[in-house]
Amino acid sequence: MVDQNSNYALQTSEVYVHYGKKMAINNVALNFPKNEVTSLIGPSGCGKSTFLRCLNRMNDVIDICNVKGKFLLNGNVDIYSPDIQVETLREKVGMVFQKPNPFPKTIYENVAYGPKIHGIASSQNELDEIVKDSLHRAGLYEEVKDRMDDIATGLSGGQQQRLCIARAIAIRPEIILMDEPCSALDPIATAKIEDLINELRENYTIIIVTHSMSQASRVSSKTAFFHLGNLVEYGETGKIFTKPDKEQTNDYITGRFG
Amino acid sequence: MLYLSLVFVFILSYSFYFYGKKRALSLKFKKNENLSSLPDYYGYYVVLLVFFPAIIIWFFLLIFKSNFQEMFVMSPVLFPDVATWSSGKFGLIMNKISNLSIIVNLSEIDLTVGDKSILKMASESEIIAAKNLANFDKIYGWSNLTLFIILPVLLGFLATKSISGKLNAQPIVEKIISYVIKGSSYIAIFITFGIFFSLVFEAINFFRYVNFMDFFFNTAWNPNRAFVINASEGFDQEALKEAFGFVPLLTGTLLIASVAMLVAVPLGLLTAIYLAEYASSKVRDIAKPIIEILAGIPTVVYGFFAALSLAPFIKDVGEGVGLPVSAESALAAGLAMGVMIIPFVSSLSDDVIKAVPQSLREGSYAIGATKSETIKKVILPAALAGIMGSFLLAISRAIGETMIVVMAASLRANLTFNPLEPATTITTQIVTSLIGDVEFDNPKTLVAFALGLTLFVMTLILNIAAITIVKKYREKYE
Numbered sequence: 073m074v075d076q077n078s079n080y081a082l083q084t085s086e087v088y089v090h091y092g093k094k095m096a097i098n099n100v101a102l103n104f105p106k107n108e109v110t111s112l113i114g115p116s117g118c119g120k121s122t123f124l125r126c127l128n129r130m131n132d133v134i135d136i137c138n139v140k141g142k143f144l145l146n147g148n149v150d151i152y153s154p155d156i157q158v159e160t161l162r163e164k165v166g167m168v169f170q171k172p173n174p175f176p177k178t179i180y181e182n183v184a185y186g187p188k189i190h191g192i193a194s195s196q197n198e199l200d201e202i203v204k205d206s207l208h209r210a211g212l213y214e215e216v217k218d219r220m221d222d223i224a225t226g227l228s229g230g231q232q233q234r235l236c237i238a239r240a241i242a243i244r245p246e247i248i249l250m251d252e253p254c255s256a257l258d259p260i261a262t263a264k265i266e267d268l269i270n271e272l273r274e275n276y277t278i279i280i281v282t283h284s285m286s287q288a289s290r291v292s293s294k295t296a297f298f299h300l301g302n303l304v305e306y307g308e309t310g311k312i313f314t315k316p317d318k319e320q321t322n323d324y325i326t327g328r329f330g
Numbered sequence: 331m332l333y334l335s336l337v338f339v340f341i342l343s344y345s346f347y348f349y350g351k352k353r354a355l356s357l358k359f360k361k362n363e364n365l366s367s368l369p370d371y372y373g374y375y376v377v378l379l380v381f382f383p384a385i386i387i388w389f390f391l392l393i394f395k396s397n398f399q400e401m402f403v404m405s406p407v408l409f410p411d412v413a414t415w416s417s418g419k420f421g422l423i424m425n426k427i428s429n430l431s432i433i434v435n436l437s438e439i440d441l442t443v444g445d446k447s448i449l450k451m452a453s454e455s456e457i458i459a460a461k462n463l464a465n466f467d468k469i470y471g472w473s474n475l476t477l478f479i480i481l482p483v484l485l486g487f488l489a490t491k492s493i494s495g496k497l498n499a500q501p502i503v504e505k506i507i508s509y510v511i512k513g514s515s516y517i518a519i520f521i522t523f524g525i526f527f528s529l530v531f532e533a534i535n536f537f538r539y540v541n542f543m544d545f546f547f548n549t550a551w552n553p554n555r556a557f558v559i560n561a562s563e564g565f566d567q568e569a570l571k572e573a574f575g576f577v578p579l580l581t582g583t584l585l586i587a588s589v590a591m592l593v594a595v596p597l598g599l600l601t602a603i604y605l606a607e608y609a610s611s612k613v614r615d616i617a618k619p620i621i622e623i624l625a626g627i628p629t630v631v632y633g634f635f636a637a638l639s640l641a642p643f644i645k646d647v648g649e650g651v652g653l654p655v656s657a658e659s660a661l662a663a664g665l666a667m668g669v670m671i672i673p674f675v676s677s678l679s680d681d682v683i684k685a686v687p688q689s690l691r692e693g694s695y696a697i698g699a700t701k702s703e704t705i706k707k708v709i710l711p712a713a714l715a716g717i718m719g720s721f722l723l724a725i726s727r728a729i730g731e732t733m734i735v736v737m738a739a740s741l742r743a744n745l746t747f748n749p750l751e752p753a754t755t756i757t758t759q760i761v762t763s764l765i766g767d768v769e770f771d772n773p774k775t776l777v778a779f780a781l782g783l784t785l786f787v788m789t790l791i792l793n794i795a796a797i798t799i800v801k802k803y804r805e806k807y808e
Contacts, residue, residue: 162698173689176712186697243697
């Protein structure tokens with residue numbers, strides 16, 4: 073049931089997703105509390121990424137993908153309503169992808185891209201400030217401050233991913249979706265991203281899909297376990313990883329399947 | 331016979347592959363020998379030893395057939411003074427004999443039957459020579475066929491015999507094949523250089539008649555004035571001299587190519603954007619090949635389309651609004667050419683736009699950019715270098731195009747930048763200078779090589795530029 077409680081950044085219920093005739097998500101209801109990190113875990117193909125992509129309507133671009141269900145932003149905005157322009161939704165719900173995907177532009181241009189489109193800065197100085205601040209929050213500023221005009225694809229993988237996070241927060245979203253943001257990175261870069269997530273939780277609601285259960289337990293306060301398109305269990309991360317209610321969850325986190 | 335034997339060599343080589351492989355396998359299984367190479371390579375080994383010697387001898391026999399014929403037929407016994415003949419006379423007599431030999435062959439039972447008029451014109455010794463020639467052809471044919479049965483079979487059996495477990499066939503086979511592959515690519519390179527140097531040498535001949543500076547900087551082009559001088563006594567002779575100024579041809583070429591690019595670039599690029607970003611995959615699968623047909627239509631068809639439909643239409647429209655338009659205009663030729671090169675722009679640009687990773691599109695959408703913003707600000711900049719490459723290839727094609735200009739834009743050199751006037755191009759003038767009976771001892775003809783060389787260098791530069799840009803683009807998001 074959709075609860076009108078505004079402590080939730082995003083509430084979903086009765087979510088069904090089909091790819092053509094194949095069912096990918098089967099009647100999922102999940103609420104995301106404000107300024108907390110929620111992990112979505114589960115074996116490959118369980119629908120967790122599909123579910124994540126419903127939250128900023130990234131599935132719209134896939135022709136055969138059919139999404140049904142209730143999605144409420146801040147307790148009152150139906151994000152699939154025809155009145156909602158998808159671009160304004162994505163201004164509030166940013167996304168970071170599995171593989172770092174900086175544009176082949178300069179570092180500055182990458183971060184300034186969103187603010188320019190959404191008209192966030194009123195002057196060049198303000199734009200410079202937003203870029204600087206976003207890079208700062210993404211923990212990248214010190215590393216790139218002397219080469220803002222270099223092409224972003226020249227950065228290392230971890231730096232590129234932090235740049236993508238800076239790019240996402242430059243438009244001041246409320247929610248950041250992260251789709252396995254560390255799966256293409258080495259352990260050191262992963263640790264930096266995880267530290268960053270811990271800092272970002274103060275200002276943003278973060279929903280992260282991850283394959284690494286240790287990562288889920290390190291960064292998130294809530295965890296949802298998906299299996300075969302169903303939401304099996306949802307709860308406090310500590311509880312899910314120590315005393316799960318369902319046997320299926322227990323089997324998965326102890327590595328017996330998946 | 332010679333061609334029959336070639337077929338025979340192919341069949342034989344193919345069968346020896348199995349024979350060689352079988353022998354290797356029997357060594358392995360029946361005699362428990364360890365093979366140094368994979369069984370297939372013993373098959374290839376035998377094939378190569380059968381095929382290449384045979385094919386080399388085959389070429390030798392084909393190329394030197396006429397030499398053998400002449401040695402056999404033109405013997406000093408029949409023609410005592412043969413050594414003193416000029417090569418022209420030698421050729422004539424040889425020709426006569428070979429014609430005679432056909433008749434001799436047809437009526438070999440009785441020479442008195444059949445068409446005797448030709449025989450009457452021939453001397454005794456020529457008829458004997460003709461008979462010899464007919465016999466030679468038969469013997470030559472049969473001996474070839476025999477040679478091509480015995481030689482490959484013999485080689486094949488020897489090669490198969492030499493197969494043993496110790497024989498490492500693979501490096502031998504690979505070495506031979508690598509020479510063949512290398513040879514093939516060198517042939518293409520060699521031919522390119524051959525064409526280039528033949529252009530250079532003939533162009534040097536041209537510059538013996540016409541000053542280098544005159545060619546590149548003179549603004550008048552009129553290679554055909556020589557005959558006017560004779561018919562025009564009393565006129566200023568200097569003004570009527572033939573002129574080989576390259577400038578009006580260059581401007582004509584650039585003018586027509588620019589018109590073509592003004593058509594092809596916007597239409598082609600918008601088509602590419604539609605196909606790559608907006609069209610459903612069904613539409614794309616159908617539309618792309620149809621658009622590519624435009625490039626496959628023979629240029630002569632575009633030529634008469636431009637000359638018969640487009641040019642009159644432009645003239646009518648132009649006169650309707652009070653503009654003087656000539657019947658043959660650079661505009662008509664340029665428009666037709668532009669349509670022709672649309673697929674160069676649209677297909678290549680479509681490919682490079684499609685090659686931009688989907689992750690960049692998603693990255694842009696996820697920030698809340700619309701599709702059009704994504705295309706304008708992310709996709710096109712990322713694909714820009716590839717798109718520029720497609721433009722350059724289209725320009726090369728436009729500059730090299732001849733037939734449309736011949737038919738629609740006149741042959742008269744005209745130093746103008748007005749597309750409503752007639753103009754001519756470099757390629758067109760190459761054609762006109764080489765049409766009809768030509769002799770390569772005057773500048774009117776030789777100028778074709780100078781023009782060809784200039785054009786070659788121009789398109790070469792464009793191609794190098796295109797390749798450089800495409801290379802740069804490749805490095806961009808890898």
